Every structure is written in structure tokens, then in C-alpha cells.
Amino acid sequence: MDIAVRPARQSDIPFIAWVQQEAARSHLPHGFWDIAFPGDEAERLRMIGRIADAKARSFCHWTGFLIAEWNGQVAAGLSAYTQPSIAAGSALFEAMYEAFDAAQWSDEAREALNQRLLPFLTCMPDTAEDAWVVEWVATKPELRGRGLVRALLLAILERGAARGHAQSQIAILIGNTAAQRAYESVGFRVFDEKTNADFERVVGSPGIRRLLR
Secondary structure, X not given: OOEEEEEOOXXXXXXXXXXXXXXXXXXXXXXXXXHHOOOOHHHHHHHHHHHHOOOOOOOOOHHHEEEEEEOOEEEEEEEEEEHHHHHHHHHHHHHHHHHHHHHOOOHXXXXXXXXXXXXXXXXXXXXXXXXXXXXXXXXXXXXXXXXXXXXXXXXXXXXXXXXXXXXXXXXXXXXXXXXHHHHHOOOOEEXXXXXXXXXXXXXXXXXXXXXXX
């Protein structure tokens, strides 16, 4: 086994876009980014990549990511952030607007996206201001089961501890049993969850479960 964990580079953005798409899908066929950008997958990944490389540094920005390599091959990724740095999500919308401008989206297209996302926002987990929030965890399908996620989790938790965070948080879609077990194996425990009928209708899961460590 040869796992190497390193900080992301700007050249990793195409892979980071894929990681975000797959993490958002969780155990389901579609997720947040599919709802935001339905249609062609290549165009969706380009939009996520623009958001990851935007001047506005949201929790999607490439600089927050760690990358795991398996025998020199990029294999998995995740990120973490602190709540004050995203100003209750405003940085994400700033980054998305940058991507919209680059793609020359109309006002109508932007408003349609906002409406598509409303059901998803009903189950967004609460976050303590001092929490170290782990996000966007995904591994290439052919390289799963090799300990890559565990190595990334331990590395990102160490980064959070070095920055003075006593508490870490991660969230999953309810029903993603495999992810929950992986997070519990490094000390996370279920704290609470939010459910909503509109969320379930659009996403396919009853809601979002929050785990703390």
C-alpha cells in the first residue's frame, strides 16, 4: 500500500470538481450539483471547476482540499473549512456568480437555479462558529476500499487540530450508511439531523445528518 496525502494544487481543479460532484451525489444517482446544473456532465464539471477557482474563496475553493494519491495516481480528495470564512454561505454565492458571469448566464437562468436549490437548503445543518467542517469526500470508484478516505480524514483532522479547533463536524445524506461508518471509525458520532418532504422529493434522501467529533 502506497498512500500519499498532500495539499491540493491548482492543477487538481478538474479532479476537485469531480470530487465535489461525487461527494454531493453520496449514495444516490444525483446530488446538489446535478440539481444546480442539470444536463451535460462536462459542462457541469466546468462550472464546478470555475467555482473552485473563483476569486471568492468559498468552501468549494481548491485551496481547502487535500488530495490522496495511490501509487502516484490521484485517487481521492476532501476539504475542510471554518464557518466564519464562508459568511453563512455568501462566499459560495459570490463564487457561483463569478461562474455565471464567465458562462454568460442570463438573469432568468440564475433565478431558475435559485428556485431549484430552495428545497435543498431546507436541510442545511447548523454549524458552530469554531467548528472545523469537513466536506466533499470522494474516492475514484476503482480505488475504493484501500484506506484512502481514512488517511485523508486523519490528515484533515490533524490540520484542524493544528489550527486550534477542538470540535470537527461532517454531514451526510441520511441513508449513506457506508460513509457514516467511515466517519464513525475516526471518532465522529451522530449529533442531529434535519428532514424535509421537499428535500426528499428533490434529492431522494429524507434529509441531512450531522456528526461531531
